Amino acid sequence: MNLAPESRTPATPAAPAPLYLRRSGTALLLDFRTSEPALLHFGADLGPELPDLSLLTDPVPHSALDVPVTLGLVPQASSGWRGRPGLRGHRGGTAFSPRLRLVSVEADPGDAASAVLTQADPDAGITVRTELRLNDGGLLQLRHTLVNDGGSPYTVEELAAVLPVGRAAAEVLDLTGRWCRESHPQRLPLHQGTWVRSGRHGRTGHDASLLLAAGTPGFGYRHGQVWAVHLGWSGNHESFVDTTGDGRTVIGASELLGSSEVTLAPGESYETPWLFAAYSDAGLDGITAAFYAWFRARPQHPTAVKPRPVVLNVWEAVYFDHRLPALLDLAATAAALGVERYVLDDGWFRGRRNDTAGLGDWYVDEDLWPDGLTPLIDAVTGHGMEFGLWVEPEMVNEDSDLARAHPDWIAGPVTGGAAGAAAGPASAGRLPERWRHQQVLDLVNPEAWQYIYDRLDALLSGNRISYLKWDQNRDLTEMGHDGRPSVHAQTRAVYRLLDALREAHPDVEIESCSSGGARVDLGILERTDRVWGSDCNDALERQTIQRWTGMVVPPELVGSHIGPTRSHTTARTHDLSFRAVTAIFGHFGLEWDIRHLESAERDELAGAIALFKEYRGLLHSGRMVRADEPDPALRLHGVVAHDGGEALFALVSVATSFAEIPGRVCLPGLDPDTRYRVEAVYPAATDRGAYLQTAPPGWLAGGVEATGRFLAGSGLPMPVLNPEHGVLLSVRRAGGGAPHSGTPVRNS
Numbered sequence: 001m002n003l004a005p006e007s008r009t010p011a012t013p014a015a016p017a018p019l020y021l022r023r024s025g026t027a028l029l030l031d032f033r034t035s036e037p038a039l040l041h042f043g044a045d046l047g048p049e050l051p052d053l054s055l056l057t058d059p060v061p062h063s064a065l066d067v068p069v070t071l072g073l074v075p076q077a078s079s080g081w082r083g084r085p086g087l088r089g090h091r092g093g094t095a096f097s098p099r100l101r102l103v104s105v106e107a108d109p110g111d112a113a114s115a116v117l118t119q120a121d122p123d124a125g126i127t128v129r130t131e132l133r134l135n136d137g138g139l140l141q142l143r144h145t146l147v148n149d150g151g152s153p154y155t156v157e158e159l160a161a162v163l164p165v166g167r168a169a170a171e172v173l174d175l176t177g178r179w180c181r182e183s184h185p186q187r188l189p190l191h192q193g194t195w196v197r198s199g200r201h202g203r204t205g206h207d208a209s210l211l212l213a214a215g216t217p218g219f220g221y222r223h224g225q226v227w228a229v230h231l232g233w234s235g236n237h238e239s240f241v242d243t244t245g246d247g248r249t250v251i252g253a254s255e256l257l258g259s260s261e262v263t264l265a266p267g268e269s270y271e272t273p274w275l276f277a278a279y280s281d282a283g284l285d286g287i288t289a290a291f292y293a294w295f296r297a298r299p300q301h302p303t304a305v306k307p308r309p310v311v312l313n314v315w316e317a318v319y320f321d322h323r324l325p326a327l328l329d330l331a332a333t334a335a336a337l338g339v340e341r342y343v344l345d346d347g348w349f350r351g352r353r354n355d356t357a358g359l360g361d362w363y364v365d366e367d368l369w370p371d372g373l374t375p376l377i378d379a380v381t382g383h384g385m386e387f388g389l390w391v392e393p394e395m396v397n398e399d400s401d402l403a404r405a406h407p408d409w410i411a412g413p414v415t416g417g418a419a420g421a422a423a424g425p426a427s428a429g430r431l432p433e434r435w436r437h438q439q440v441l442d443l444v445n446p447e448a449w450q451y452i453y454d455r456l457d458a459l460l461s462g463n464r465i466s467y468l469k470w471d472q473n474r475d476l477t478e479m480g481h482d483g484r485p486s487v488h489a490q491t492r493a494v495y496r497l498l499d500a501l502r503e504a505h506p507d508v509e510i511e512s513c514s515s516g517g518a519r520v521d522l523g524i525l526e527r528t529d530r531v532w533g534s535d536c537n538d539a540l541e542r543q544t545i546q547r548w549t550g551m552v553v554p555p556e557l558v559g560s561h562i563g564p565t566r567s568h569t570t571a572r573t574h575d576l577s578f579r580a581v582t583a584i585f586g587h588f589g590l591e592w593d594i595r596h597l598e599s600a601e602r603d604e605l606a607g608a609i610a611l612f613k614e615y616r617g618l619l620h621s622g623r624m625v626r627a628d629e630p631d632p633a634l635r636l637h638g639v640v641a642h643d644g645g646e647a648l649f650a651l652v653s654v655a656t657s658f659a660e661i662p663g664r665v666c667l668p669g670l671d672p673d674t675r676y677r678v679e680a681v682y683p684a685a686t687d688r689g690a691y692l693q694t695a696p697p698g699w700l701a702g703g704v705e706a707t708g709r710f711l712a713g714s715g716l717p718m719p720v721l722n723p724e725h726g727v728l729l730s731v732r733r734a735g736g737g738a739p740h741s742g743t744p745v746r747n748s
Contacts, residue, residue: 016105024136026138030073036072036101037073042164042279076099078099084160089126095121095125099121111133113133114133125154126154130143130144138278139276147269153264159270160252161254172187172190175210177545180536182516183520190243192245193243200236202476210230210551214228221628223282226278228287229275230521232526237253238256261488295525311590313345317592330594335385339609341387357397389463390468395440398434411479414429432479435474495523511529516536517534533549538574556586560587562583562589563592577687580608584611588612636651637650645674647732667715671708689725
């Protein structure tokens with residue numbers, strides 16, 4: 001339907017019917033009686049029948065506007081909204097207060113849960129087009145496109161996507177962190193005003209909220225109403241919860257733009273990143289289910305192609321010491337253990353003996369590799385493994401041939417001009433402070449972009465490389481191109497680079513690593529096949545990092561490796577069983593010098609790899625379940641098959657408990673009327689390192705049968721675990737036969 005822009009008047013017979021999107025227990029309702037898309041509801045499905053919305057007009061209080069205030073799809077002061085505006089922009093200082101009114105509502109004829117709305121303000125000379133998609137599983141996508149219809153430039157300062165939150169919400173939860181401690185939760189009460197999380201890293205950031213949620217008091221993993229959003233963007237961003245004086249609350253996010261970073265010439269447009277939003281009346285696990293359903297429905301989802309291969313990354317095995325005999329020995333050892341992908345990390349390219357030089361010179365180092373990478377690749381693939389390679393294409397060391405030849409390709413706040421190459425990197429103008437001896441390569445520059453594309457394309461075309469570990473190891477401070485801020489343009493350039501390489505090499509998988517988990521978002525995951533959750537392989541730290549990263553990202557997309565006995569990043573020491581129990585709930589791999597293991601440890605590691613292979617089909621397809629465990633020293637999580645036929649749980653002790661024994665621990669998420677057999681599959685009941693008990697619970701040695709209702713309501717007495725240890729519990733439908741036939745795990 002097409003409508004001429006109208007003044008803001010009460011409902012008329014010509015007003016379009018409400019837009020009511022429903023799917024998978026979630027609904028979005030918009031009303032157009034004020035000639036503006038008014039957000040009335042986002043949350044639980046309201047059923048097939050709506051009341052007469054004209055009778056549900058809000059009251060008008062004293063000392064206020066003379067008409068009810070509309071919360072629009074793009075909240076604006078011209079409708080009386082006094083909270084955070086949805087659009088901030090101007091035309092040379094004028095047209096600062098938009099008055100967007102509905103032009104059209106276009107339903108998708110092939111999808112009743114999708115629509116496109118168009119609003120316009122002819123006086124300001126702008127049009128905003130909004131796409132809405134409510135996906136199977138209940139995940140909502142929303143994005144705006146603003147078009148400059150005027151005859152002069154229009155500057156966009158912010159264009160946000162927002163959704164209403166129910167009045168029952170009383171708490172806010174988001175995530176924060178730092179290097180090697182990503183994705184840690186924080187909570188606060190929801191009060192009047194605005195809670196804003198700003199990311200100014202030029203990348204998603206170690207402290208990115210990843211998931212911003214508002215919910216009922218005390219909401220947990222398995223209970224409470226929750227509204228949550230994630231912005232699919234890898235550059236600067238803001239997420240917020242805004243509660244106004246009239247009691248309404250919105251949750252939303254936007255790209256955080258620099259000064260005049262997006263100024264549209266006549267006819268040009270600006271498209272926001274997708275906002276992903278979910279509602280759950282069953283706690284955070286319901287939010288997770290919506291995100292997982294969306295991920296796994298994508299045709300390019302990695303598990304739609306093949307099972308996720310077991311990885312060996314050689315970084316914590318050899319670091320920069322790239323001697324071919326040692327690397328060949330690692331490959332043979334890995335293949336014998338059951339590894340399926342071998343990744344050569346940093347140090348293979350020209351001038352790269354440490355992290356101070358060489359970035360940008362993406363040629364195989366002839367001194368280290370006189371015959372190229374071919375001898376190693378042939379050995380790896382000859383063992384039946386895939387070969388992967390580490391790259392960091394977005395960065396440059398000042399000590400590199402590239403920086404000496406093209407100092408003007410280094411991004412910074414000041415234009416350097418056309419200084420000669422002999423002048424060195426300083427000729428690029430004032431540079432940002434170094435970070436790990438690195439600067440940022442200005443990929444907005446077409447020549448720099450083409451150079452990186454050509455070098456990576458040549459590497460992939462000339463070698464049997466199946467996988468790129470794509471790293472990005474610094475914040476983009478003072479990011480500029482031609483003297484103007486350029487985080488937005490740089491992010492788009494990186495996306496174009498990834499898209500172009502994937503089109504040219506569709507069989508190559510790409511991992512997004514960013515000094516660990518500093519670029520974990522759905523924007524980068526549209527173009528990559530997994531993320532590296534953290535540079536920290538310490539199993540205790542990873543228990544929290546993976547639990548909360550997994551709120552949004554399914555385990556098959558989160559790299560999770562068994563590191564050395566003594567952690568490289570924390571110096572903690574952990575038994576192999578705890579490291580394996582932690583790593584198995586992800587895209588499993590190793591990052592460890594495995595050449596000189598004792599035979600018992602080698603056998604146990606081989607058994608852990610076999611156990612992952614046995615269960616990976618379940619782990620990478622089932623429902624994630626996290627228990628609201630009352631003992632803070634214990635954590636229980638698991639994956640349950642969608643048909644309820646089997647599950648794998650991990651009970652983990654992260655600290656000493658006040659109680660002498662754990663008591664009965666419940667296993668949630670199973671079919672209540674199905675009878676199950678529960679067995680402890682790893683580590684063995686006799687493992688003295690894992691357990692601290694004179695006698696185990698009676699069922700531990702041989703298993704027990706019980707209904708899902710009993711397991712969720714009463715639970716099982718659990719063994720007394722030593723701190724920083726865990727146990728894997730296999731749950732399968734009784735009488736159905738064992739669905740797996742993997743090798744049992746031996747313990748040293």
